[in-house]
Amino acid sequence: MNSLYSRQSFLGPDSEAMIADCRLGIIGLGGGGSHIVQQAAHLGIKHYVIYDPQDIEDTNLNRLVGATLADVGAPKTSVAERVIFGLHPSADIVTRTMRWQDDPEPYLRACDIIIGCVDGTQERLELEALARRYIIPLIDIGMDVHVIQPESPRMAGQIILSMPGGPCLKCFGAIPEDNVVQNAYGEAGGRPQVVWANGILASTAIGMLVDLITNWSQTLSSLPYLQYDGNAHTVLPHVRLSHMPPNSVCPHFPLGKVGPPIFRNIVQ
Amino acid sequence: MTTRLRLLRSLHQRMMADLVRAHPYARERVGWVVGRTATGPADNTLVVAYDYLDVPDDEYIDDPRVGARFNRNVIRRAMQHCVDTGDSVFCVHFHDHSGRPVFSRTDHRGLWPLVPPLRTLAPQAAHGLLLLSLDEAVAIAWPPPSKEPMACSVRVVGRPMGLF
Numbered sequence A: 001m002n003s004l005y006s007r008q009s010f011l012g013p014d015s016e017a018m019i020a021d022c023r024l025g026i027i028g029l030g031g032g033g034s035h036i037v038q039q040a041a042h043l044g045i046k047h048y049v050i051y052d053p054q055d056i057e058d059t060n061l062n063r064l065v066g067a068t069l070a071d072v073g074a075p076k077t078s079v080a081e082r083v084i085f086g087l088h089p090s091a092d093i094v095t096r097t098m099r100w101q102d103d104p105e106p107y108l109r110a111c112d113i114i115i116g117c118v119d120g121t122q123e124r125l126e127l128e129a130l131a132r133r134y135i136i137p138l139i140d141i142g143m144d145v146h147v148i149q150p151e152s153p154r155m156a157g158q159i160i161l162s163m164p165g166g167p168c169l170k171c172f173g174a175i176p177e178d179n180v181v182q183n184a185y186g187e188a189g190g191r192p193q194v195v196w197a198n199g200i201l202a203s204t205a206i207g208m209l210v211d212l213i214t215n216w217s218q219t220l221s222s223l224p225y226l227q228y229d230g231n232a233h234t235v236l237p238h239v240r241l242s243h244m245p246p247n248s249v250c251p252h253f254p255l256g257k258v259g260p261p262i263f264r265n266i267v268q
Numbered sequence B: 001m002t003t004r005l006r007l008l009r010s011l012h013q014r015m016m017a018d019l020v021r022a023h024p025y026a027r028e029r030v031g032w033v034v035g036r037t038a039t040g041p042a043d044n045t046l047v048v049a050y051d052y053l054d055v056p057d058d059e060y061i062d063d064p065r066v067g068a069r070f071n072r073n074v075i076r077r078a079m080q081h082c083v084d085t086g087d088s089v090f091c092v093h094f095h096d097h098s099g100r101p102v103f104s105r106t107d108h109r110g111l112w113p114l115v116p117p118l119r120t121l122a123p124q125a126a127h128g129l130l131l132l133s134l135d136e137a138v139a140i141a142w143p144p145p146s147k148e149p150m151a152c153s154v155r156v157v158g159r160p161m162g163l164f
């Protein structure tokens, strides 16, 4: 084992190779995604597909880890690359400074795991549809702050593992069944995001990823839908899980419908 | 990037459950794993498996010289699947040990010739051979339009993941 990873050797004798061999897709490199990048690189992941269309603004610096004042105006992808290459000079990074929906193929389908750090419900649905088509586990993270006057703001977040063959975001109730789409999180002033909550969500997602790859904890029947209560500082199994039937089959993504989309001419 | 064959752990378990069973006379069992090919550059081809076609006991031929010999129905079924769907077909068998399995010379001689007819019938899809051990897997694939086989990594998707 490489001495870089001696402190995580308890993950298993093959863990270093398995982690290095994993290709991770990261969608969104803002508050959540920048933590994901940082931890994945420290962990030893060497293959990446990263997407983010945005440049860094000064309002991002309260949470975008790895970014400095000098990065304002640069693409968020450039900070992610710097963090990864700083730990793995020969890392294999597919960098797409664009919306992933504008050019997902063939990059995303090559990923072994995708972590989605995206804002809108519609985008989460679309990303999950792609992941299911190529049977890729998707870990979805996000946070939200609600203000209901006169109470103090309520900060909440979620970490969901959408595993092909298992319950999807709709099955979990994380996205409304009726497709009534809210396009952005947040009600407390311009998409509220804070560094510590992003860090907790991202750390938990990376913990799920490590367990998926190495099975070190031997608790993989554990719960794939966690809720973060930012006011109480807790991460707990989501209450919706207790209402789900065990071994429920997802009706939204039939297992036979996998592979690339088929386009047919519509004959008038 | 490499050619990849990705399958759910539940499908892997179904294959294993079938392939590990002792046969009245054949020393090894075979089956077909079928999937959809996402083509790209030859080194970035993905096959997403969706089903397993097993081989009934009476379609094996009693031949002590090789691990598994089977009658024409077995091959015909795979070819028919190619014709009907245009999809990928991989011949899969199992070596009874843990660790990384290796295709034997008999595997090469007996199984390799199964692939060219599949490529003719479903030329847009990747075809190949998959070999399982108790805890690992290896595969070779002929991605379109390559004439030469190439190493194909195997991704078993489930809890835990298998990255081979």
Ligand SMILES: [Zn+2]
Residues within 6 Å of the ligand: A167, A168, A169, A170, A171, A250, A251, A252, A253
């Ligand atoms: Zn579902």
